Amino acid sequence: MKELSEKQRVFFNSNQTKDLSFRIKQLQRLKTLLLSNQNRLNEAIYADFGKSPFETFTNEFGLVFLDIDEACSKLKQWAKRKRVRTNWINFPAKSYIIPEPLGVSLVIGAWNYPYQLSLAPSVAAIAAGNTVILKPSELPSNTSKLLAELINNSFDPGFFHVVEGGIDQTTALLAQRFDKIFFTGSTNVGRIVYQAAAKHLTPVTLELGGKSPAIFTENAKLSIGIKRLIWAKFLNAGQTCIAPDYVLLPLSMKDEFLQLAKKEIEQASYSIENGNYVRIINDKNVERLKSLIDQNKVYFGGEIMEEKRIIHPILMQDVTFDDAVMQEEIFGPILPIITYESLDEIISEIKKREKPLSCYIFTGDSAVKNKLLSELSFGGGAVNEAIMHISNSRLPFGGVGQSGVGSYHGEAGFRTFSHYKSILEKATWFETKLKYSPYSEKKLQWIRRFMGIS
Template identity: 40%
Template sequence: MYESLFNRQKQFYQSGKTKKLSFRIEALKQLKRSIQYYESDLLDAMKKDFNKGKAEAYLTEIGYVYNEINYSIKHIEEWAETRKVKTPVTHIGSTSKIYKEPYGVTLIIAPWNYPFNLTVAPLIGAVSAGNTAILKPSEHTPTVAGVISSIVALAFPEKYVASVEGGIDTNQDLLNLPFNYIFYTGSSQVGRIVMESAARHLTPVTLELGGKSPAIVTKNADIKLAAKRIVWGKFINAGQTCVAPDFVYVDSSVRKQLIHHMKHYTEKFYAEAFITGAYMNIVNENHFERLKELIQGNVVYGGKTRPATLTIEPTIIDNVDFSHDAMQEEVFGPILPVLQFDSLEKAILDVRDLPDPLALYVFTDKKSEAKTVIQSVPFGGGAVNDTVFHLVNPHLPFGGRGNSGMGKYHGKYSFDTFTHEKSILHQTTCVDFPFRYPNKLFGKFIKYLWK
């Protein structure tokens, strides 16, 4: 169904226009102008699709994208430069260089939780690197998807960048095409389907998935500050954030103190929003019903649900163990289970037994504890004494490992993701050393050099 669009993009890429740096820079500027033109519509769409407030929408979606565009425009010439590297003595007379080459026609499949940010941020990398792109925004946020399509249509011709709306069938139709690169953000379950489809064409992929990201709080942490930063990172976007703390694992000696402060800050930050109806909705009824079933046990804060608006009050559940329903899957909603440990070594073993999470947060003022956790547990990325905030540093790569994904992006890493590094040896024609050709001395010479 989309073969014609794919072929037009392939033809446009092969024309070589997208490889010119001046073309890429102007494309990024045009993207920014188009977003600015539709900014009000975009904010209204987020409000309509899942009741996202303007301040939060700008902080987590639009402002972030502007920053990525500005950063890419500033550094793209440096990133795209051919890089000269060392050449060994065995290649005397030659030089070695790495050329930066776009992959070609790319596919970006986006999720619903940050529907604008997670559609356009990868696009910035694809355009910066000189590719064409087909975007597939999420069908679960249809109003936002419509505005994204309008932004793309204003900024680019279809043969360069296009936005395709639709559901599962659309995804499958697109995945049947021989793209040169696929960038997917979403669940691990669908990630496996994407990877299987890509394998048929040996297409490289980036998979940005999720997992149960822990917040480990030791007895040496600033407990009040830890509580403040954990509930902010957890309940922003109604908990529908891939790097939100999925559960808290706290030293038993400070558990009650942490719970006290988490309840205080949850009340302070989110109580009024929930009462007035300003708190964000769960994206659809299926997710709402799934989350509602997880609210069980010792609920020490929240727990209220509003089916009419698909809203769930920020909820903290104390005295949870690993058998609790909320610990069997990624929560991905405003429900925070709290578990306790008696030794950090045991906590590390427990977390290590879980599938590799996308993020991990450790709260401690003891550097040795933070170092032990970071070096002992496999995870994508994270923070010491904070949550989520590592996401907005363009100098840090963002991505998972194992069950939480593969590949990385943000800042230069987005450019690198959509770029093939082509290695070239430039050999001299002034001299042609005889020792490289089959002769009695050849073996002895190589053995001498490589012994």
């Protein structure tokens, strides 16, 4: 690991990555590599999850390709030095800001979207001019192995290299000095990454998770709201960091909501065979999810095929904040429904807990919408929609508090992997004597006048 990180530092210090045309060429090479190996990539993720080619493209590669295309088309604009106004104190001079790459970066991907969550931050790092060591999750072993094969056979290891392995390899990587670490995963592991980075004062972006609420209010349009909610919740069998974790619902809407939600799940006919469902990542997570289910509160669903690692969509009713399913992020196909009588009551309950990565508000009342957006803190979200905010690269994606540090996607990703260097360039044809000694009351009066202080 030390040898690899040092090799990348030598490559970075050669200034090759400072060339914008070099960055664009590498991004285009990555896109070509992925497109030319789509069948193999599809087969690998199907072996790990049972994910269909349709969802592999829409949920994994589609966003990566959009990121690459946007970076290639806008890189010159993003990397351009920006002139800013110079104050009178520094006359005659000009001021500007120069974006520059941070250096050698480590990207640690997550298992639930093994292509997207490894490659999207890598694209941002390359666009910003960094070298990249990518450590994909070892849990989806087929995708990890194929990513390593394709990337390591196509790129200079001093520039872009994949390291496979588990805890030991990750620990060895974190012992090295990087200029940037980008981690996607659980809050508990995020703390470990943060502590390791602190030893070298390495800046870190943490994309974590949390219990993201979906809030329905009295005048929400239930039919379309439930359709969008159910799709978002059971996409990837609920193994999505920004999935709606639980529903908050007026008591008066409970029966209609449950009936419509059940109908929507039945119409979707979720299964691997239908191409719209996947397996739970491993046996450990199957057991964890089983422990969260209170059979007395299951309204619909609940079939578990342990040998195939498949848990069919589950709706739970009459849930309270004290139930086991509400004590941790679910990260699976279980949807608890909590009813409320007062909006202020549930705002208070959400505020008692850690800030979520996402929040989804379903309402037709602008005042209620604005109240929730104003009073609740969360990473990002949507109104009358769920999950889809991630598809707009103009919206920086990231958490707040325990749900994450920093953001990326689009220009926000470029900024995450860049340092903005501030420059004051002074002319030499004139110099004021105000700042030099000997000091005098008259000089001080002029300085105060220039500063606008009477």
